[in-house]
Amino acid sequence: MGSTTSSNGWKRMVAYNPAFCDITWGAGGSTADLTLEIASKMQNMVCVESMMHLTCTNMPVQKIDDALDTIKSNGIQNVLALRGDPPHGQDKFVQIEGGFACALDLVNHIRSKYGDYFGITVAGYPEAHPDVIVNDGVASPEGYASDLAYLKRKVDAGADLIITQLFYDTDIFLKFGFLRMTGFCKTKIPTEITAALEPIKDNEEANLGFIEETKISRSFPWRRPANIHRVKEDVRPIxxxxxxxxxxxxxxxxxxxxxxxxGDSRNPSYGALSDYQFMRPRSRGKKLHEEWVVPLKSVEDIHERFMNFCLGKLKSNPWSELDGLQPETKVINEKLGNINLKGFLTINSQPAVNGERSDSPTVGWGGPVGYVYQKAYLEFFCSKDKLNALIEKCKPFTSLTYMAVSKDGDWIANVSSSDVNAVTWGVFPAKEIIQPTVVDPASFTVWKDEAFEIWSRAWAQLYPEGDPSRKLLEEAQNSYYLVSLVDNDYIHGDLFAVFADL
Incomplete structure (x- = not known):
């Protein structure tokens, strides 16, 4: 991956479930800050394993260590160790004073100083390194053998993975990656493999499909960052x-x-709100402007915006970083549309699930051969009058628990501040029950500041100052309550029944 910060491009790549993202490094660390920024975002925000290039070009040892220490502190463990190309304007690589001469030196240094912390990848060249390729575009047999021997020295020094230079001739790669390397390492090839390869050796499509990819599923209802510091994270507030x-x-x-x-989500504390939480890609900002900046003459016009999103008529939402409706939302989207039209403006929801297969395309997570469960959940804004009416209607529904809070912190609930409620869980072979999503009162009080701020930062401010629509949204922000509502009866409950006749 080169020096691009296009979040839309990242999302398109992530949709294909890449094993990792490869991020380039400018000669002498000329793009170091950008490389580190992209690697950190890819690892922590986009949640894809990152591999950062590190070269010897114009890099003294101290500068190399600074880069390694920085990515280590960001939870990044994968490095592609390269000699690097000559700096711009030079024809040949020249070792600088206090630096390394080649990738082998760099691999040795990383292993010596950092032990097994880093996974080290090195470059392999199916057609040989450019330095040993002669004028006719082909390496001599001696040069090729020497290059292959050097590759093995890098592996012996501690490299874990070989990634190849670009190639177009698959026969060359097959000889390099399979026949030559297995021969070089004296690896015995089972006869059934050679027999399977022989009839398809000239069939490019068959070669590309020789190894069937495993179907990848999400480990949790949410995507966990690849950051090593979060490898044990398995539960979040909803x-x-x-x-x-x-x-x-x-x-x-x-x-x-x-x-x-x-546990106690108040320790450690959440980071403070900053401009970062309200930044959005240009394309998303444009879509929000197209779909949400319309004349608002009454609160009913606000209700209609929320309803249209729930019905799939809008693709953007100020309270969502995601695109359109999520699969499980579509299960209940018409019911959501109905309550939004009544003034219960939903920003988060999930349907009840009682033992659905974990590979379900709608609500599944955690891989195959398991079963997942969910309590029905709604989160919405509403006026104080509507909240009072809803609370009265909740009294006969003993399975319902709720929390409501205003922008200024006025708190109304039928649960205590320490009542943490698991609303999603899964049962899998040879594992304890996994409960990755909870409703936590302490986190709700943190979230409410962000949720209310979105009224102004992500919607009202899209209108000019003094615009009546902007004023209407600010009035809603200052007078509405944010409500979290759970139906704990995930077998027989009907969360939407409480909204009847409201």
Whole structure:
């Protein structure tokens, strides 16, 4: 991956479930800051394993160590160790004073100083390194053998993975990556493999499909960062379900992450709100402007915006970093549309699930051969009058628990501040029950500041100052309550029944 900060491009790549993202490094660290920024975002925000290039070009040892220490502190473990190209304007690589002469030196140094912390990748050249390729574009047999021997020395020094230079001739790669390397390492090839390869050796499509890729599924209802510091994280509050980047940014400073069961979320504390939580890609800002900046003459016009999003008529939402409706939302989207039209403006929801297969394309997570469960959940804004009416209607529904809070912190709830409620869990072979999503009152009080701020920062401010629509949104922000509502009866409950006749 080159020096691009296009979040839309990242999302398109992530959709294909890449094993890792490769991020280039400018000669002498000329793009060091950008490389480190992209690697950190890819690892922590986009949640894809990152591999950062590191070269010897114009890099003294201290500068190399500074780069390694920085990525280590960001939880990045993978490095592509390269000699590097000559600096711009030079024809040949020249070792600088206090630097390394080749990738082998760099591999030796990383292993010597950092032990097994880093996974080290090195470059392999199916057609030989450019330095040993002669004028006719082909390396001599001696040069090729020498290059292959050097590659083995890098592996012996501690490299874990070989990544190849670009090639177009698959026969060359097959000889390099399979026949030559297995011969060089004296690896015995089972006869069934050679027999399977022989009839398809000239068939490019068959070669590309020789190894069938494993179907990848999500480990949790949310995507966990590839950061090594978060490898044990397996539970989150539900409130940031549609704003995962914001949640990650506000918890980056934690020394440890909740695992097993949600503990005291007040320690460590969430990071403060900053401009970062309200930044958005240009394309998303344009879509929000197209879909949400319309004349608002009454609160009913606000209700209609929310309803249209729930019905799939709008693709953007100020309270979501995601694109359009999520698969499980579509299960209940018409019911959501109905309550939004009544003035219960939903920003988060999930349907009840009772033992759905874990590979379900709609609600599944955790891989195959398991079963997942969910309590029905709604999170919405509403006026104080509507909240009072809803609370009265909740009294006969003993399975319902709720929390409501205003922008100024007025708190109304039928749960205590320490009642943490698991609303998603899964059962898998040879594992304890996994409960990756909870409703946590302490986190809700943190989230409410962000949720209310979105009214102004992500919607009202899209209108000019003094615009009546902007004023209407600011009035809603200052007078509405944010409500979290759970139906704990995930077998027979009907969360939407409480909204009838309201």
């Amino acid at each position: 409130f940031w379900a549609n704003r995962p980047k914001s949640y990650i940014s506000r918890t980056l400073g934690w020394d440890q992450y909740p695992q097993g069961r949600w």
